[in-house]
Amino acid sequence: MCALKPKIDIRGLTLEQLQSHIVAMGEQAFRARQIYSWIWQKSCVDFDEMSNLSKSLRDLLKQAFTINSVRVNKEQRSADRTIKSSFSLHDGNIIEGVLIPAPDRMTACVSSQVGCSLSCKFCATGYMDRKRNLRADEIYDQVVLIGKQAQAHYGQPLTNIVYMGMGEPLLNYSNVLRSVERITAPDGLNMAAKRITVSTAGIAKMIKKLGDDEVRFNLALSLHAANDSKRNEIMPINEQNSLRALAEALKYYYAKTKNPVTYEYIVFNGVNDGLKDAKELAAFCKHLPCKVNIIEYNPIAFADFENAPEDKIDRFADFLRQRGITTNIRRSRGKDIDAACGQLAIKETAASTT
Numbered sequence: 001m002c003a004l005k006p007k008i009d010i011r012g013l014t015l016e017q018l019q020s021h022i023v024a025m026g027e028q029a030f031r032a033r034q035i036y037s038w039i040w041q042k043s044c045v046d047f048d049e050m051s052n053l054s055k056s057l058r059d060l061l062k063q064a065f066t067i068n069s070v071r072v073n074k075e076q077r078s079a080d081r082t083i084k085s086s087f088s089l090h091d092g093n094i095i096e097g098v099l100i101p102a103p104d105r106m107t108a109c110v111s112s113q114v115g116c117s118l119s120c121k122f123c124a125t126g127y128m129d130r131k132r133n134l135r136a137d138e139i140y141d142q143v144v145l146i147g148k149q150a151q152a153h154y155g156q157p158l159t160n161i162v163y164m165g166m167g168e169p170l171l172n173y174s175n176v177l178r179s180v181e182r183i184t185a186p187d188g189l190n191m192a193a194k195r196i197t198v199s200t201a202g203i204a205k206m207i208k209k210l211g212d213d214e215v216r217f218n219l220a221l222s223l224h225a226a227n228d229s230k231r232n233e234i235m236p237i238n239e240q241n242s243l244r245a246l247a248e249a250l251k252y253y254y255a256k257t258k259n260p261v262t263y264e265y266i267v268f269n270g271v272n273d274g275l276k277d278a279k280e281l282a283a284f285c286k287h288l289p290c291k292v293n294i295i296e297y298n299p300i301a302f303a304d305f306e307n308a309p310e311d312k313i314d315r316f317a318d319f320l321r322q323r324g325i326t327t328n329i330r331r332s333r334g335k336d337i338d339a340a341c342g343q344l345a346i347k348e349t350a351a352s353t354t
Contacts, residue, residue, distance in 0.1 A: 113167025136178035211256030
């Protein structure tokens, strides 16, 4: 007895590849563009809903292809209107994403990997194993699902996307760039690239590759210390990507793209919140046009870090502003839910295996 031919993940195909399959089925090539529109513009995950296709073609599609869509597994709503979701993938893995409402924007925070390999000491995801990279369509699906939450709960569309969820985006480079392409393309979600920010823990050679590819989205570096020994301690990735190497890569990136960089800096109580730390950060900011986002910490059970007192954070930010550095304070959101990156996914993964 012959084994059934495995179905092809249709969203893994380019338009040209899809056209080849459609023509091989005996259909006209223009049908591929119709299908592509259903998949990427209308975010359709059910062939039966593709109403301008004949039933016979839809049946052929179901026989040959699959759409491995992402679904909401659990949703948590905070008193501050933040919505955090765990998402189930087709293979049973769980990731998470967050809708962050603000008066002037609706931001989706999405994941790029299942787990993470970088082991940052303050991050819940850093205590998970990296199981695999997310595919471009799985990143795309998070944006679509969080966008539906924004409309359903607040009657507003998404305005911004940040790749700041689980995983290191630059270690999933091709899928991240493909997802950005589908999100920004006129035959995709047609969002502006300037509304997208990709955050990295700091991989110098991949930052240079972003420059070579002349990306149009924004880049953020999770810095958290402008001192190598201190950064080595809280972010082991720094041992192979020193601050000097990162500064060189960022200058190269800026020369290629002319995009200013954002530095993310969580202020940990008694760790990186002193005057010396602020001076080191100000010195690092001199390398290229940039701004600093000071971020309040959401403590996790796996680590001993605590958020610095509010007045200390304000003094830290004022020190930078007095030196002409654009500085914003990002107050913690979702404190009454599993707000820190990875917390909800860890809980849901544990629950699914017990």
